[in-house]
Amino acid sequence: MADAARRLTALAEEVLGAPLPLRIRAWDRSEYGPPGTPVLVIRRRRALRRLLWKPGELGLARAWVAGDIDVEGDLYEALDLLAGSLWERGEGTPRSGLAALLAAVRDPRLRAAGGELVRLAGPGLPPRPPREEARRTSGPLHTLRRDKQSISHHYDVGNTFYERVLGPSMVYSCAYWGTGEDGATTLEEAQRAKLDLVCRKLALEPGQRLLDVGCGWGSMVLHAAREYGVSAVGITLSEEQAAYARKRIAEAGLTERIEIRVQDYREISDGPFDAISSIGMAEHVGSARYAEYAADVHALLKPGGRLLNHQIARRPLKDEEAYEVDEFIDRYVFPDGELAPVGRTVAQLEEAGFEVRDVESLREHYALTLRQWVANLQQHWAEAVELTSPGRARVWRLYMAASALSFERNRIGVNQVLAVRTPESGAAGMPLRARDWR
Known part of the structure; x- marks a missing residue:
């Protein structure tokens, strides 16, 4: 079979209804497609068997994680070209390149052309899923036990791996970049600027008590205690994060002012707090539990206390019933994670009793942050593979690159979202001028 690339191209173009924008190189060393573009490399026929046995997103995701397929050249360009192909055929919703490719392999025309796919795939049993795939207990979503498993899958993969990707700040949420006037032009500076922005929005003062929900490796509580004189409690479901954060706190000499707990937000019973930060955590809560989450953090605040909720949002759909979690993300990145439109988040916070005082979009900031994380990963690729596995490193590379493009393309x-538990008197303690946080 010396023409596999040409046959695969023909099959793909039948599905896309347009010329394939990438060149294909197949396992038989054949190549076909436009020159000068990124190359989609089909390393093994096993990749096609994965699609036959699991048509759609999951089969393709497994092929990528296992290294059965790869991209040679600029991954960002490849994903953008794939997205463009789907738009040309009239897809109604803008997609990332990753989502476009996943949509293509679900297309009915691919299943209709299954005979050709079978011939190309050759004989073989269903391939086993890569070991990096999440293993979860059955039953309802977002129980205490299941959430702990999901968090462990994503975060308990080695603190050294995250050091290489995130850099010295160890902040796993978007940074706050500057133009050069404020000096926030490196990842470390921009992450410090983000932590300081949160502290200023919360109007932290010495002697106050802060709760950081989903504290990660302790960066927020460290910054708040060191720079603003607060006492802080940080909670996480990751044992590895907690151990790392406690070590950093001890080295900073702040153990008397900062406590790190392995604890779910639903288990906290020692409120109230003067302020609560939730940075990149609420995506894990789930739509079925979000009202409970909003009510819980509201109850944990003192009257007049502020909540800073930093959260990724998806675009609203015409038919919200059609929303489906991407299988690649669900199986390999954030098990059970869900995104909601920002309007729904604001509404649910208000329904819980909050007064929402400010909403600031940081979309472009996250794109810049993700590109820096991808660059860090690629710079330390060999070590990242050794620290985790080839499949795990491939998951993070694809996920972060595709996400960067998704933020860039809106x-x-x-x-x-800055919200206040406004007291009955109505005195919210907010400045009269917007964004004058002090």
């Missing part, structure tokens, strides 16, 4: 966003 397919998803990220917002900081």
Whole structure:
């Protein structure tokens, strides 16, 4: 079979209804497609068997993680070209390149052309899923036990791996970049600027008590305690994050002012707090639990206390019943994670009793942050593979690159929502001028 690339191209173009924008190189060393473009490399026929046994997103995701398929050249360009092909055929919703490719393999025309796919795939049993795939207990979503499993899958993969990707700040949410006037032009500076922005929006003062929900490796509580004199409690469901954060706190000499707990937000019973930060955590809550989450953090605040909720948002759909979690993300990146439109988040916070005082979009900031994380990963690729696995490193590379493009193209966003548990007197303690946070 010396013409596999040409036959695969013909099959793909039948599905897309347009010329394939990438060149294909197949396992038989054949190549076909436009020159000068990124190359979609089909390393093994097993990739096609994965699609036959699991048509759609999951089969394709497994092929990528297992290294059965790859991209040679600029991954960002490849994903953008794939997205463009789907738009040309009239897809109604803008997609990232990753989502476009996943949509293509679900197309009925691919299943209709299954005979050709079978001939190309050759004989073989269903391939086993890569070991990096999440294993979860059955039953309802977002129980205490299942959420802990999901968080462990994503975060308990080695603190050193995250050091290489995130850099010294160890902040796993979007940074706050500057133009050069404020000096926030490196990842470390921009992450510090983001932490300081949160502290200023919360109007933190010495002696106050802060709760950081989903504290990660402790960066927020460290910054708040060191720079603003607060006492802080940070909670996470990741044992590895907690151990790392406690070590950093001890080295900073702040153990008397900062406590790190392995605890779910639903288990906190020692409120109230003067302020609560939730940075990149609420995506894990789930739509079925979001009202409970909003009510819980409201109850944990003192009257007049502020919540800073920093959360990724998807674009609203015409038919919200049609929303489906991407299988690649669900199986390999954030098990059970869900995104909601920012309008729904604001509404649910208000329904819980909050007064929402400010919403700030940081969409472009996240795109810049993700590109820096991808660059860090590629710079430390060999070590990242050794620290985790080839499949795990491939998951993070694809996920972060595709996400960067999604933020750049306005397919998803990220917002900081500042809300107050306004007392009955109506005195919210907010400045008269917007964004004058002090």
